[in-house]
Amino acid sequence: MPLPLFWFFAILMLVGGLAVISLRNPVAAALSMVASFVGLAGLFIGLNAYLVGIIQILVYAGAIMVLFLFIIMLLDLKTEEKRAPKVVPVVGGLGIVLAFTIQLIGVLGKTPPKESEPLDLVAAATHQTGGIQETLKDDRLPDVNLVGDLMFTEYNLPLQIVGVLLLVATVGVVVLSKRQTA
Amino acid sequence: MFAWILLLLPLLAAAANQLYLKRNAFIASLVSTGAVVATFVIALVLLGRDDAVVGPVSWISLENDPGLSLSLKLDQLSKGMMVIVTGIGMLVHIFSLGYMADDSAKARYFTGLSLFMFSMTGIVLAGNFIMTFIFWELVGLSSYLLIGHWYQKDSAADAAKKAFIVNRIGDFGFMIGILMLFGITGTFIFDDMGGGLANFKEGYESCYACLIGTAILCVFCGAVGKSAQMPLHVWLPDAMEGPTPVSALIHAATMVAAGVYMLFRVQLSLGVEIFTETFAGDVIAWVGGITALGAALMATQQNDIKRVLAYSTLSQLGYMVMATGLGGGDAGMFHLYTHAWFKALLFLGSGAVIYACHHEQDIWKMGGLLKKMPITGATFIAGTAALIAVPFTSGFFSKEAILHAAEAKPALFWIAVAVAVLTPFYMTRLVLVAFLGSPRTDDADHAKEVAPVMWGPLAVLGVLALISGFAFFNGIAPATPAHAGEFHVNKLFWISLGALAAGVIPAFLLYGGRSKDPLSIPLFRERFYIDALYDKIVVKGLQNGSAAVVHFFDEFVVNGLIVGGASRLAESFGMLFRRVQSGNLQGYAFTFGIGVILVIYFTTFWK
């Protein structure tokens, strides 16, 4: 990914994030979060993770954020009324974030930098079989095929378990949202 | 085979009584009596057989160890003792048929008697020390049950409890002694002990005398408890709360003599040197001597007919123990043998008197009973004659043997002589007050001779009391000293005759025709205040007091300070963390953030 594009998406993401925590109106916060996720998806795609990027848009920016907005509207939340901010928590919170950021920079400074190498798809084809190999030989990245291959073979059991988890979540939500009868 | 039957028959009778015959007291009493008659016959049969060790039957078997076996040892000592035990047991059972005829718990009574016969047989026939201990405890149990026969009476229940606990105190030492002997000789079996001791003596000459002396003294503790020597004598007079035939059987003739029997068994196994060559012998002899003298003094001031006899028993047991400690165990056993007959007779006689006087036990409320109950009276006087060692009665011969054994130690010898003066004194007092003179209460006035089932045993015992000392009967005695039953006119004879006269004549002068005790010596009447002292200091002070103190410490120091302190510490930690638990979501997130930063710091930047 060209550097300007990277910085564009990165700044979009970070500014979106900052907007989320600084805007008082929850709807506005949710919408800035969508923007932030779009930037994130751009970064994913820049990392050759096309499927993840698409899913980030579809699931997060599309489905989950809609859910948030829906709930905000359902509860009919007004702009947060202003309360006198307590000094200690604010200072503490900012301090902790600052400390974290400094540490982050410190960690990055201690580790040697690593530049990306371009993907060598033709060479990778020798380790693959079937349709994936064909596509790779054409110097195209069969992203979805590769992910699917892994997901339905090696990660099959976790996948099933996640399915069950979703089912449980569904049932849980239904139970929780049921109005208590006396 | 016979030996096992001898041992187990009474147990079977007891079990049958307890399990099946509780409701049918009459049959229960017959079953018990039948069993004891059968055992008496077997004991007589065994007397004619050779010595043997029957068994062994494995009781505790272990890997790589001989374990423990049960075996029955038949020798002259045990065979003779069995004749005494079963013989007196049989007569007491028969007597009880009459004495306890109207008791509401007759079946329980006879069950207890059978259990006692079983346990006593076990002590006598035991082939090793653990068996002795087992049956030692079991006689304690049967004694407890029988003393507490009328357990709804507070005094009887207390006396039973006291007897058991005091015996347990003796057993504490007994067990230690057994274990030490086990450590020294490496075995519990009587027959093997001598060899083990000899090996030990060769190996460790230097510590031999000290160790074996200590061990023997510990073993002697058991005898102190069971044979009611000072300072553990206090249970025996209280034990008179039990039915009188029980007193005759257990607390006069057999069980209380078990201590002496056991000591003699130890002497036979380990050799008489353990008494004569170590300090143990002296201690034992002195304990016996002091008991003999102290109990005789107490007996002079008792008014309860059974208590007089009880203290007399104590005193005679002291005699036997003294003789044993001096190395004259055979003299002690010989006295045990004659004493068993005449003391059982005296107790059964007193039982008949009490029965006839409607459970009146105070001798000052009797009087003139010889005329009302001629057979009982005559046999009682025969028993008294034997006890006070009138020449040619059985007691005369055995007391002679004991005096002979004590001759080597002048101090003990003169104590023994003093006892020989006191015994005629208090027994003459008893006979004069209870049997002669005129009746002093209605109960005594209306007394009638008891039924044949009761005077029959008295008559048999009366004859035995007079003649069992003669050499002709030595065959059934468990042990006989040299020259037993022979009559010589020598220094000892004159001394014992003099002692007899010195006891009887003052008693006649003092008590002839009196209706009140002319003497009052509170020190003797109150038993040197030993009982009161025990009650105040040992029971109330030491036992209950220390229990209360320990309880206090347990409650407040262990439970309160240590445990409570730990719990309060935990509680204050809890209070500390409770602050953190503010319920504020962001507070938790904040803490979490601090944690993350610390983890990063320690994993990446530390060091």
Add this chain to the structure above:
Amino acid sequence: MAGLHSYLLVSGLLFAIGLAGVVLRRNIIVVFMCLELMLSAANLTLVAFSRFNGVNGLPDYNGQMLVFFVITVAAAEVAVGLAIIVALYRARQTIHTDDLTSMRG
């Protein structure tokens, strides 16, 4: 081309922003959104490592698998979490975290 450090830096900053939101904001829905931001920051790290530690010329897809599962679990979490918020709002008529202190020990 941006290097690994650039990705890690922006992802770390996003995480810090999310953490700041969780600590500072009092609206529980916004707090919840910030949690999602933090999760996403983690996802970015995963994908970046997956790309930069390729095997045989391809990205390491094991890292991307984890991202999928995170997204899935996050979806479930959001659903349940929002349901809880709705129930909470019904019960207490507020979603302000300062008012929700029934967990105080």
Add this chain to the structure above:
Amino acid sequence: MLLLIVLLPLLAFGAILAGAKARQTAVIACGANLALGLLAAFTWKAGFWNLSLPVLSAPAIHLSLGLMDGMSVIMLLLSVIVAFAAVLTGQAPDGREKLYYGSSLLIAAGAIGAFVATDLFFFYAFHELALIPTFLMIGMLGRGENKAAAWKITIYLGFGSLVLLAGLVWLASATGTFDMVAMQESTAIDPAAQKGIAAFLIVGFGILVSLFPFHSWAAPAYASAPAPTAMLHAGVLKKFGLYGLLRLAVPLLPEGLHAWLVPLCVLLLGNILWVGFVTISQKRLDGMLGNSSVMHMGYIFLAIAALAAVPGGENAWAVPAAVLLMFAHGISIAMLFGLADKIERTTGTLDLDELGGLGKAAPSLAFLFGLVGMASIGLPGLANFAGEVMVFIASFKNYDPAAGMGPVQITCILAIWGVVISAIYMLRAYRKVFQGPFVKATEGASDLSLVDRVPAVLLAVVLLAVGLCPNLLLSLLR
């Protein structure tokens, strides 16, 4: 097959939850277990009893049940006998049958599981399983100050289990296996580590067995526990700690135990003498029984001390002595608690000063109580005596007269004084409850019913049989 024995109570527990009649189900399950336990005693050498299912690969943990030696068999027998007697004895308060019998079954299952597990993890886990219903029963169905007692036992035993867990994990890492059979064959542990592990095990197991000074949970808990819980815990579950010491510490940590010999001796004397005096001063029958059970633990520790005295030395008496005494004590204390429950039900009180003369009104109760009371103070002919005398002999087995008395011999001599102490408190209690004239509480008292008699007589017969012929049990150990 062992799985069946463990599962039967659990299945019955499930059936009770599902609505089966509580008492009948519990009795049938425990009865069947008793039969299986007896079968196991005769055929335990056959392999079909054992079972091993892998549960976790690293660290390797198996659900393995097996009868390693006679000790397991004897403990299994003890568990099934007491469990059967306990469910028969129990009388659930109205409406709480499910909790009452269900908990009893859970305790039984846990205890049995702990004794037959041959994997360290399950050995520990089964015991914990049994503890939870114990806490619940005391807290929910107990009498008197049961809430406080329940808290106390929970915290105490929880802490003890924690210490124990640390010791067990250390032990497992030192031997490199969780398999208790393989452990016995592993190479000797380094003496320094042995000392550390032994300390953890002594304290951990010690708390579970109410070793002085960690004993103060026991008496209040037993005093307030419902009868079956007291029977099962005092009779069976408490033996877990001793079993653990005998199974793990004695063979694996001889040097470690030896290093702690003197402290152990002092503590066990604390059990016998200190707690003995505490027992004398008790004013209530239940408190007295609870303390007496603490006291008697000291004798079993004495056997362990005898083993520790000579590391690696032969002492053929000690292990059989400890096992026999554990069995005997388990049976007798269970019977005592069962009968005390009867006394309370018929007279309404357990206060010694309010009782008296019960022997006349309830002769069978008096006879059975007297029998088991005598057993517990070590009367020959009953099982406890055989155990106690063997413990004493074991203490003197390695006595070298020339070298003088060692700590074990001195401890043993002092411990024998406990025989006197126990006679004092037991006879005093018997005197106050059963003898003397009638008092208000005992005037209308009734004797044991037929149903009440079954468990008591069962336990009494076991006591007598083992007491008269200890080889019945000891043959399992050869």
